[in-house]
Amino acid sequence: MSNEKVYEEFCSLVLKKSSELAQEVTDIQTKKYPEMQSISNDLLTMREELVNLFAKSFVLGHDERKKNFKAWGKKAGTQCATLNASLEEMLNEFPEYRTILGDLLKSHAKKHNMTIDEFYNMLNILETDIGEVTCYFSLPFVDYQADQLRNSKEALFELSVPVIPISDEIAVLPLVGDIDTSRAKLMLEKALEKSAQLKVNYFILDLSGVPIIDTYVAQIIFQLIDSLELIGVEAKVTGMTPDIVQTVVNLGIDFQKIQTYSSLKQAVNTIKGNNTQRTV
Template sequence: MNDYMVRISKKILEQKEELAQKITDEQNKRYPDELLPMAESLYPLRIELVTLYANSLILEESERTRQVEEWGLQSGRKCAEMNATLDAMLNEVPQYRHFIGEVVQEEGIHLNLSLSEFYHAISLLDRTVNEVVYYFSLPFVNFHSEQIEQSRNAMMELSVPVVPIVEGVAVLPVVGTIDTYRAKLLLEHALEQSVQLKLSYFVLDLSGVPIIDTYVAQQLFQIIDSLKLIGVDAMVSGITPDIAQTVVNLGINFGQTKTFSSLQQALGNIGLNFQSVQ
């Protein structure tokens, strides 16, 4: 380990609070609406990062990478959960290079470092900054992917509402196209709600489905067959003339499945009149 690297590292550590405050002040000016409200939470993370940069100058490469990865993943997640944007966070990178670089320069002059020694210190700092950017960014990507997935799941759950009509009878009005993910959700909700509501009859209303192809038909058959296995009489309503013609042209056989052109007819088949469900 080079003695001059130890002394530069020590000098950075001596100024870590000051350096973190400089970066905090710069970021608060640049992003007053976004970062100023969370300045108190970000300041300790900035001290940790300055400390990490200082220590990186005297650590073995494997240990440096391990510490950078650990800090980046943990701190990136914290910042993402605080709703800080990745854009704002990455705009701090040049400031670390600038402020810490000034300390390296001043101490290098004080120690009368050679050009080669000075370059070694700066290049090591620069490599560490790049590693921090990489590991810090990963949790942001993962966090926002999770948020998108949660929003998608919530929207999809709203798109498969099982509506109880009277005791033992429920309708699932399907609107829009049916893809693989939604078909799985339809099946899960149909089974869960049938058991929870103790249903005897279940109506899949397809009035809002624009087209039925062989794939959609297969998914519907799977739902109906699964419901039959738990003792629920399942039927399909909303078979429009266009859908009926498409089904015939494709050679799709609904077989034993009860089908009706309207929800009113389906409910009438099980002894309910339309007025009773208003």
């Protein structure tokens, strides 16, 4: 029998046994990792698709095989990531395909009295495919997890600039910790957005939890106050620590035009006192 016929016969054999082989991998993995039981049905379908691809590899050229495995890897890697499967556990199953299909291949080689070189050529196809599918599976899996981590960081980052309405007229932005360039920009953006949304008359920027500010942050504060004035909101700054005051003086930053108060309470009382005087 020609090598081509031998390859076609092995392809047909694996295709016929694809469900059985996929179930065998599933049983092995579930035994090793019981936590995978809840997603075993989803993984079984994915595994059967992969076994079919391994089978067809023996009758396809390398470029077409590579294209098929890349498509499967992108789909399966993303799917497994959304199922919260462990990348380590998923990668540990690829050697199982090597063992199971390798045993079938060995029996097939004996049946056809294949030479060592002929057997090696078929085994090399399987080895190459397993290496490539491992890579193609890992990339979208890692990309998905990176996206999730990035989204979580962005959500957490937004929580670092909480604009809080304390009355119908007053909103407060209490800052805690260091303010870098990104956070300063977000502070400007959120302060304007929330002030317009809440339709407040006063905005208080509380710096009592900020250890230090630099020239750039000071410029953002000035820009914020000017921008708030343009939309009809009066801005006040509270809680400037001695270290911040010293830095401001050393940098030659002029805060005289900004309404500053030692505490948030003092600023709120001043606003309420002014409003009371206006109503009398």
